[in-house]
Amino acid sequence: MLVDNSPGDGTAEMVATDYPRVTLLEPGENLGYAGGNNLGMRKALDEGAEWILLLNTDTEPALDFLEKFWASVEANPGNGAYMPLILYGDGETIWAAIGCLDPIDLRPRHDLQGFPVSYAPDTVRSVGFAVGCALMMPAEVAKETGGFSEEFFMYYEDADLSLRIKALGYETVYVPGASLVHHTPREFNEKFRSPKLVYYLKRNRLIAISRYSAQKWVGFLRAFFQDIISQILYVVKRQNVGGALAVVDAWCDFVAGKSGKR
16 A cells, blocks of 8 residues: 655556556645555555554565564564664664653664664564654554654654553564665754754654653753754754754744644
């Protein structure tokens, strides 16, 4: 099943012609990461799916990925969400395996990011959040949570979903045995040159702090000073005035209670 969340780029026509067995969903507009995936999940659940597997379009699974991932999931029943080993584009370096969220300022951390694939855990590990680019969950969990919160549009929606899954009494886990490539830039400032991406990342972190921080005001203060530093870097080091302005917009919109698509 494919959700064409970027209408007008020829994807729908290509899939309809070359892959007629694929169920193609065309919302006619960009619903964001959260909304696009929710559309696909609802369709799958309506058709009786017992499990949901989400894959980004910038992921590249091997031919045996699903077989290996499913074997690991079956061997470890009872959890709320599962993630595999996720590698950078070279296929040899870890992008995400085990990670956590800071309990106060909600910054994500991938503990093994940048390490060789040989460092990947070979046992099941509980994780602070399951990364959304490759995530599997039982249908009952998808139904209980309602999927992603569309208030986030994109970024932090997987962290929010994972924390809501944990609140229901389930675990989010990394399982060994399966891996896939995620074609994402290695450097933070390479990926987040777009003011739009900066805006959603910063605003949605503030929303997450307001909902889940163990010490909200400390979390907001940390985020504020971290974002002041990032503004200086955007202007002085990266020559990206738009990125700095996006940080200001993120704070203003959060204070004004704005969420979802901007």
